Amino acid sequence: MPVASQPLGRRERSKQAKLERITAAASELFAQHGVDEVTTQQIADAADIGSGTLFLYAKTKGELLLLVQNALYSTALERGRTAAVGASNALDGVMALVAPIVECNRVQVDNGRTYLREMVFGDPSEPHHAEALSIVGQTEEAVAGILTERAQLTVADASTLARVIPAIMFLDLAASVNVGSSIEEILASIRIQVAAILPC
Template identity: 35%
Template sequence: MSGLRERNKQEKLRRIQQAAWHLFMQQGFEATTTRQVAALAQVGSGTLFLYAKDKQDLLLLAYNEMLEETIEQAFRLLPPEGNVLDTLVCLFQSFFRLYQQHPENARVYVQVVALQAQAQRYREQALQQIERFGQQLAELLTQFQHKGALAPDVSVEQASKNFFALYFAILCQWLSGQLSFEEAQGAALRQAFALQLRGMEPQGEKR
């Protein structure tokens, strides 16, 4: 019986996540209401609030799931023979493409994850997701290090954090209107990563 209850619970969560994502993409964060999400998910408003305490929680729930899929696909589709710069740019461009679907929603999501003081139910999940991505990125950088593309004394854990910080800064510049989408996910990302990589090259290759 407990197994059936858990399956029902997960099924309701899935419907709520999908309904929230659909409405946020269709109407935007501001125009979407929790009542609309509950109706589309075919659950009562009281039931909805057992899974998400407010609309920001619903946005986190929706984006966390989509980001999980984006990360899995991004690593799976990386070019097998790409150099380190092209590989990193390709990887992080996946996030830009996801956020481009609705920049208003992305702006709210990033603000809540990065700056929200009050505890949202799914904010910790988002932060853990970033941490796992950082670990995967460090593993990818280790592969390039073993191929001689990065100096042996480079800390791949710190390098992973540096690349994510550069990406996040450029993402915020785009979401705040300082850069166009094409500039952000193109030249700005590539130039920032290239400059970072110059300090990580093996000694004989530094220019």
């Protein structure tokens, strides 16, 4: 007999509600002003909580950005997985997968670049950072799946390339030289690089 999940207690519901308010407030403020122009006190005020309470959920502004961007990245990855299904070859499949991620990262360029920096240099023991790394791992798995299916690569070769391809994407997104580049320009650059490393 299946065990029914227990409803959340009042304390857990309160914590979840606060987390949702924090996420919504940080998301709105970061989108409007950019992460560098927003203070943690502004986020706490917008979420209607004390600054001490805010730090129970995220210790730094970088962690708050991870909290917000992780949800957006996950949604973009799912859109990319869906789009990749209809691709006729490995290159088109990879590009269909990464395009929504690039678009998501470029909604607010400074936030996107800061998010990538937090992913690379943040504390991996912090839960929001760990979640970001998990999403990167899911991206690599999705790329590997496309490569084994459409390029007939071995699992080992596909796994190796699946680590390289997101690195290409992240480097193009984070590079200072690309701050003013359009989504189309970044995707074109990624496509050229990915095509160069895929087997003919």
